[in-house]
Amino acid sequence: MHTDSDDIDTNNSGNESFASVLNARLTRRSLLKGSFGLASTAFFGAGLAACNSSSGSSESPTKVLKLSFDAVGKSLADALVIPAGYTATVLFRLGDPMAAGIADYRNDGTENGAAFAQRAGDHHDGMHFFGVGTDGRYNVAAGDRGLLAINHEAITPAYLHAAGATIVAGARTVNDEVVKELNAHGVSIIEVNKNGGTFSYKRDSSFNRRITTFTEMAMSGPAAKTPLMITSYSSDGSKTRGTVNNCAHGYTPWGTYLACEENWAGYFRRVAATDNPNRSAKELASFARYGVAGNGRELWATAVAADPSDTSFSRWNAMKVGTSTDGSDDFRNVANTYGWNVEIDPFSPASTPKKRTAMGRFAHEGAWPGPVVAGKPLVYYMGCDSRNEYIYKYVSTAVWDPADATRGLAAGDKYLDDGRLYVAKFAADGTGSWIELKFGSNNITAGNAAYAFADQADVLVNTRLAADAAGATKMDRPEWGAVNPRNGEVYMTLTNNNSTLRTLASTDAANPRFYNDPKGTAGTAQRGNPNGHIIRWAENNGDVAATGFKWDIFLFGARSTADAANVNLSNLTAANDFSSPDGLWFANSGLLWIQTDDGAYTDVTNCMLLAAIPGKVGDGGKRTITNTDGAATKAVDTYVGAPPGETNLRRFLVGPKECEITGLAETPDGKALFVNIQHPGEETAPNFANPAGFGSHWPDGGNNRPRSATIVITRNDGGEVGGVLV
Ligand code: FEO
Ligand code: CA
Numbered sequence: 231m232h233t234d235s236d237d238i239d240t241n242n243s244g245n246e247s248f249a250s251v252l253n254a255r256l257t258r259r260s261l262l263k264g265s266f267g268l269a270s271t272a273f274f275g276a277g278l279a280a281c282n283s284s285s286g287s288s289e290s291p292t293k294v295l296k297l298s299f300d301a302v303g304k305s306l307a308d309a310l311v312i313p314a315g316y317t318a319t320v321l322f323r324l325g326d327p328m329a330a331g332i333a334d335y336r337n338d339g340t341e342n343g344a345a346f347a348q349r350a351g352d353h354h355d356g357m358h359f360f361g362v363g364t365d366g367r368y369n370v371a372a373g374d375r376g377l378l379a380i381n382h383e384a385i386t387p388a389y390l391h392a393a394g395a396t397i398v399a400g401a402r403t404v405n406d407e408v409v410k411e412l413n414a415h416g417v418s419i420i421e422v423n424k425n426g427g428t429f430s431y432k433r434d435s436s437f438n439r440r441i442t443t444f445t446e447m448a449m450s451g452p453a454a455k456t457p458l459m460i461t462s463y464s465s466d467g468s469k470t471r472g473t474v475n476n477c478a479h480g481y482t483p484w485g486t487y488l489a490c491e492e493n494w495a496g497y498f499r500r501v502a503a504t505d506n507p508n509r510s511a512k513e514l515a516s517f518a519r520y521g522v523a524g525n526g527r528e529l530w531a532t533a534v535a536a537d538p539s540d541t542s543f544s545r546w547n548a549m550k551v552g553t554s555t556d557g558s559d560d561f562r563n564v565a566n567t568y569g570w571n572v573e574i575d576p577f578s579p580a581s582t583p584k585k586r587t588a589m590g591r592f593a594h595e596g597a598w599p600g601p602v603v604a605g606k607p608l609v610y611y612m613g614c615d616s617r618n619e620y621i622y623k624y625v626s627t628a629v630w631d632p633a634d635a636t637r638g639l640a641a642g643d644k645y646l647d648d649g650r651l652y653v654a655k656f657a658a659d660g661t662g663s664w665i666e667l668k669f670g671s672n673n674i675t676a677g678n679a680a681y682a683f684a685d686q687a688d689v690l691v692n693t694r695l696a697a698d699a700a701g702a703t704k705m706d707r708p709e710w711g712a713v714n715p716r717n718g719e720v721y722m723t724l725t726n727n728n729s730t731l732r733t734l735a736s737t738d739a740a741n742p743r744f745y746n747d748p749k750g751t752a753g754t755a756q757r758g759n760p761n762g763h764i765i766r767w768a769e770n771n772g773d774v775a776a777t778g779f780k781w782d783i784f785l786f787g788a789r790s791t792a793d794a795a796n797v798n799l800s801n802l803t804a805a806n807d808f809s810s811p812d813g814l815w816f817a818n819s820g821l822l823w824i825q826t827d828d829g830a831y832t833d834v835t836n837c838m839l840l841a842a843i844p845g846k847v848g849d850g851g852k853r854t855i856t857n858t859d860g861a862a863t864k865a866v867d868t869y870v871g872a873p874p875g876e877t878n879l880r881r882f883l884v885g886p887k888e889c890e891i892t893g894l895a896e897t898p899d900g901k902a903l904f905v906n907i908q909h910p911g912e913e914t915a916p917n918f919a920n921p922a923g924f925g926s927h928w929p930d931g932g933n934n935r936p937r938s939a940t941i942v943i944t945r946n947d948g949g950e951v952g953g954v955l956v
């Protein structure tokens with residue numbers, strides 16, 4: 231394809247170093263609009279410097295990005311499937327030791343609970359690679375030594391304990407089991423080093439750290455130190471204990487990690503029949519909107535500590551049990567201290583993580599930075615992962631000063647504690663707008679009928695309610711986002727929706743499909759949008775702080791055999807068909823990685839990782855599709871991106887049985903790709919008398935219990951993984 235230095239948004243124009251492309255573009259803008267001046271410009275995280283230094287010779291104007299592997303087939307095997315010419319190495323599994331003198335994991339459930347404070351947690355999820363320079367500090371260009379920050383989203387209790395969790399009459403009766411589960415959540419920081427072409431982790435690194443549900447966290451930003459945050463752990467609302475259900479993640483230009491709290495609400499015990507009479511109407515509205523009700527998914531609050539002053543278990547009880555007026559004698563407000571983005575400095579193992587309340591409280595999937603430009607605000611795109619929830623954008627008040635790149639959590643205080651929070655509204659004409667969630671505007675007022683907002687702290691704690699008031703667009707379950715380093719366009723997976731919550735009548739331009747995806751030989755009906763899609767948008771004028779954008783749908787998940795007119799709208803083939811997109815990650819090269827967490831197409835294949843070379847918003851066109859529920863029909867106009875074809879979209883990896891493919895990180899040179907294999911074998915309840923029948927034995931094989939694990943993938947010839955500039 232013709233490459234044009236003015237046309238940097240096409241998928242074939244990897245024709246200059248990204249720094250020079252961006253600077254050229256910004257210079258052009260500066261000339262046109264006088265806006266950017268001589269701003270130093272960088273996408274970060276994977277880092278331009280590394281890109282330039284590692285592949286400088288490959289960036290002549292004639293080079294284009296091409297997928298550099300043959301697609302793998304769909305698979306139901308209990309094995310990792312990767313393309314010829316690549317090697318996958320298991321790096322870091324559930325239970326692996328993280329300090330000197332810790333024994334290898336026995337994987338039979340016999341380690342005690344405290345041991346997990348120095349072992350890998352379960353359910354590896356979002357992660358990030360932070361390069362370590364020769365001075366031991368963050369270096370965005372370093373690719374051979376790094377710190378890998380890894381979320382441990384949840385647990386499979388059956389395999390954590392010798393014979394599953396002990397539950398008697400609905401209560402946890404073995405406290406050490408609960409302690410083990412509390413420690414198996416959170417985050418791991420591990421040092422990884424390149425040895426002989428691949429990576430291993432350093433068991434005894436002084437950087438290694440476990441952050442768990444026991445770790446003290448500072449509440450930071452506008453909702454900190456307010457009455458909403460008071461618990462018996464913190465009578466001034468300045469701190470809380472722990473983080474939980476950290477799903478995807480974010481990262482900052484100053485080398486810190488954001489562990490995002492997703493399905494935290496379900497961990498708290500709040501028996502509505504008992505507690506509701508003791509709570510205010512506003513509290514009840516908030517609990518209802520976030521789903522804080524029930525016994526708690528792991529029943530932690532039912533365990534009884536031997537020492538009555540030990541609140542390890544009782545802090546998971548969100549009921550009003552004390553007599554104070556402010557909540558300082560119980561944990562009635564504890565749920566307000568969860569649902570945030572948690573900033574962690576991986577380079578400072580003794581530092582206290584901070585929950586950044588300015589970024590809102592919801593089921594945070596992750597937080598993905600937009601382009602970082604000196605003199606412009608920092609921007610984070612965020613999704614709330616539940617069906618019919620919203621997409622958000624945070625815009626810092628402070629404008630980026632590159633001198634802050636070495637300031638760690640102090641930089642976080644500057645950029646992440648003070649900003650504007652917006653929610654997305656997608657219009658039927660292919661445009662969209664960001665509506666500010668600010669007390670006193672956009673129906674977010676004391677007079678709002680659904681919830682009488684008191685102040686901005688109340689808005690941030692009850693972000694979902696504020697977004698309701700503002701008229702945001704309900705989406706088909708936002709999961710990961712990613713920002714294209716070539717043009718700043720934002721991609722976000724909408725993993726799936728069902729026929730109850732996305733009815734035929736409620737399809738709209740941005741969530742346009744309603745169809746049946748028959749599953750298995752019986753053809754079991756799956757109606758709604760069971761296969762999901764990936765939406766993308768371009769901010770108006772390329773301005774990160776814009777309040778308007780243009781959008782289209784990059785890809786629709788589907789079986790390749792599905793109706794091409796109304797379901798398989800991206801013309802997927804056997805080499806690239808998929809369902810339920812979840813993880814996303816852009817390589818510096820512009821390659822887009824797509825991961826799946828699926829239950830719809832699993833009659834045919836396990837979950838997978840695909841590589842794509844995307845185009846840009848508007849490269850396809852308007853299309854009318856006809857939805858049907860089998861009886862009624864409804865025509866919907868939408869905007870479909872240009873079908874990628876097998877040239878620009880191929881299946882790269884298929885995981886073992888019953889896993890989700892998630893957590894994606896990369897060295898800045900693109901030569902090592904870290905991927906998380908979460909909860910293999912999770913759907914089959916184990917019979918410990920018949921280990922051969924476990925749902926999976928990955929990664930250890932034999933009759934072993936399955937383990938979530940981080941793998942690292944490298945090319946046998948040492949080249950870049952997935953795609954190359956040729
Ligand atoms: Fe934890 Fe939204 O997946
Ligand atoms: Ca996810």
Ligand code: CA
Nearest residue numbers: 709725812827
């Ligand atoms: Ca998912």
